[in-house]
Amino acid sequence: MKNSIAERVAEFLKRYPPFNLINAASLLLIAEQVSIIYLEKGDTIFKNGDINHDCFYVVRDGAISLYYKNGDVNEITNIHDTGDLFGLRALIAKTPYHLNATANEESIIYAIPISIFQSVTDKSVNIQKYLITAFASNDYTPYTSEQAGKIFVDYIPSNSQDVVSFQTANYTKAPITCSTSSTLKSAAKKMCAHKIGCIIVIDTYKKPVGIITNSDIKNKIATGLFPIETKVTQIMSSPVITAKKDLTVADGQLQMIKNSIGHLCITKDGTVNSKLIGVLTHHDVLTSLGNNPTAILKDIKRAKRTKKLRAARHKANGLLKSYLEQNIPLSHIIKIISQINDAVTVRAIDLAILKMPTPPPVSFTWLALGSQGRREQLLFTDQDNALIFENVSKKDYAATKDYFLELSKLVNKTLNKVGFEYCEADMMASNPEWCKSLLEWQDQFKTWILNPDEKAILLSSVFFDYNAVYGNTTFTDKITDTIFNTLNEAYLFYKFLGRDAVKSPSPLGFFKQFLIEQNGEQKELFNIKSRAIMPLVDAARLLILNKQIKGVNNTYERFEKLAALEPENSELYESCSYAFKALSKFKTKQGLLNSNSGKFINLKTLTKEEKLKLRRCFKPIHEIQDVLINRFDLKNFI
Template structure:
């Protein structure tokens, strides 16, 4: 296979829906891809422009999707690596409803619709994946469908897709059963007066037996009457949209919404038998859809994307916590829950960046143009921060000429501090260890960060190992993401040069004692503020996170930070231990759920738990999660020869 085609295929298979394709089909798709390099400020496509023959997946960079409303640009979404956009072209050649603007220099893969149409017809998993994304109201289909729904759950258990159930409950769909109607003989003036009187944006033109002929909306009045100068005495039937598309009112929410998206409808008429040959019995609008989705990720993220008001951002994050409670209580998969909350947190960080940049708009333009990247560390870096616990972050910027060193550092320290302040205002706690982008030590140019990482690996002191466990889980969230990728590659290259570092990391992973005491009861704190409480973070979660990080690093795996996803990957890499790694992944998910529920219940971080407050089943479930810790520590002890390693 051609080297370039191979590289494209390797990238595509990392992301759904391409990961659902067979090797042969993936190679065919990869072979048809057109690679496009786009510079900052370019427009890939414009709102209203006829759809191209391709849709896109972002390889690297940042592209924003905007909508022009009353001559103002409103951000609808921001594309990141692996995100698929321009997908309405998949549904038929029609104008784009949004504009795609290049926020940072970007590389995109343009995939021909003609090639992918065959895939949609032949692969039901791919079709369902896209349907789930459309049904959640997304304009970008991303690898976790994290702004809306988790389609992958449908493939694991097609009979019980929790994420789709959130949006498919018929009792939640609000639509009007009192449909405003008029006859074909009514004039445009009369139809408009009826709409104005009832304060509605549409009127259905019906026969005398209430069978629908067409529909007139506010948009029709603007585009077909006012702009064209048509007489108001003209029959309403002359400007109605016809033939009319109809559905049964008991049609599933996802089907109704997908129909509206496919046909670019703002209103969908409902009839008794779903055809235009039976009486009208209801109408659903895109506003009804928005209300039906309520506290959904798509709605919350849309709200965050379009506000820079700190109070509003905090309020939306509060709403996200209520959504989190609902997800946990209804036992949605932690993969889905963590993806949703990570997406919410990431958007807050990106908006914080915009606020910080705006506050420094009067700074030297040379400084403002220096590429930089905001890094999330710790649980947020691992995509595991469900509650608003301590923030851990840092900032890296491109190396500058020596003459600019001091000015650049001062500028990015101001930027990092402003971002940290926004996160504090949104309810994220300050880091007790001051590992934040407001600390001068953790705001550095690329060369300095590389020297930090190299030093920790070459001289693995106790402090260096502690730093590596925090910083090696970093995730590039905002800014120039390529800088983050450069740092990741540097870590793996340095470890390859000095693999003995992994033995020190292994020794550290065994520092935490087993969570159960001699009498098989929880090991609790012996003194202090949390005396007699169980520390679920340090006793159970950190040991698993440390073990997963160590083993993934030993395999040279790049780009997998999340703990339970690391264990899933290890299960693929080491089939002999597949059952154990799967058990460890599940254990970590249970621990995350337990901590989050504890935190929501007590309005705390959820870290410390009173064992006596747990029911018998809860206690046993929690104890079961400790089993893989002991087994994994034993494997690590042997694999890294820790019995012969200096203490």
């Protein structure tokens, strides 16, 4: 007889990690042991100091607050809602609870016995990786990447990280401090002047007695609980957690996890009874581990020299490799690496502006084009970019353009030093042809659409995939409006784009063999980019333009949008989306393996299984090209 309650529990759990990594039969075993708990607002699940329960919890409905007591004030560390896990850290660490958990509103939670969960998941590498990540980041929420502007932080150790973890931690050796007689106002001014997130309170013997963080100022001063002239000793966290100067990265990380803190005071003998000599922050640990996006983005934003910017961006390749090895969904990987690439460009522009004799004379927009414009650039490729500046009078035009050309040269040079090669076709903002006023750009797109010759179609394949990375984004909105308004007058342009999309070389020959390059340096290699990936890119661009859909630039997202718009063709579009992601992943792995772009592949190095997977991705290419031929009447136009 079926257990309908257990089935409903399993149906709910499978939507959230790590339960989505468990097979249906095992998940049902867990669900059968789940206790369903109803809570009124204010009901307590556990308190600080309680012995850990024999289960952890998942929020089914409602919300659960986790907090600690700071005097008479409840400091909320997190509010968990539907799908979130809580209460697992104490079970893993085998310690009492450090926090209090109460119902923030009327709620239903599932209590999951740790014994059944461990028996089912003990041999699952993916689940263990998830738990390590969650344990280290103190966050079991299912969508950490979307919350509070953060993105998924990867603490999962690789071989290189294992080595790093046992190296001596690189801590700040000149921490900013204040005396016990200081006011919060003076401490906050110091923190602001030094652009730091914490300040250590020391006594007359320079021993650390407390710490004040941005969070303390926000929660205790900005809320009006304490006046700004309050002594620091009134709100500081005390006692501090200390460590000795030769602690390892792993030791520092474990101390932070164990004590739920983000800062360790380094003292002469490792105790609170000796002189403060440094401070180790959560950021320092992340930077040492090196392969997480939060640390990389912070390093990029703080970079003051190209060398630092290059080092930060090169860390992203280690992150990329780690994610691919963990089989993280490519859509997630693309979003993270795209954000990192955009951050590199933004920082390059900021640094270039600092080198210019004056600030920009008018507002402008930096456009990423091609793969970066589609937000699907994973490996280092060549640069494709352009610049739009505000319309100016004729007398100011030459000087304005000269300024932005000089700025663009500095940006392109920095990006080149970071690792993005100069574009061989010179499709860069430093080229006067691609550094124009808004009005000129609007006229340029009109010309390409209304006079679709071979050059116009070639350029369209690059310039119609754009993304505003920096500056005035309203300029791109106006260009998009111009494009779609002009397309209403020029159906012939679609035919030219369609002809270009379907004439891409086939991946397979008549006898279903891979078509390889016949001459040149790449002889006998398979061009996965031009023969497999670009036909999908071109098809998605044409179809989304034809639908006049704005703001969807990524290829797989374009196909997913088309699937929603055309249910009758949804299966094909979803197949194209899957094929694009699979091919991109394959190309990226090859690029990392061979330290190149991954564009050309030596088929002899592939296993039979890998070749079979590639062939399966080719099927939707032919089918989508057939759709283009029929929809845009290309039979007599090719």
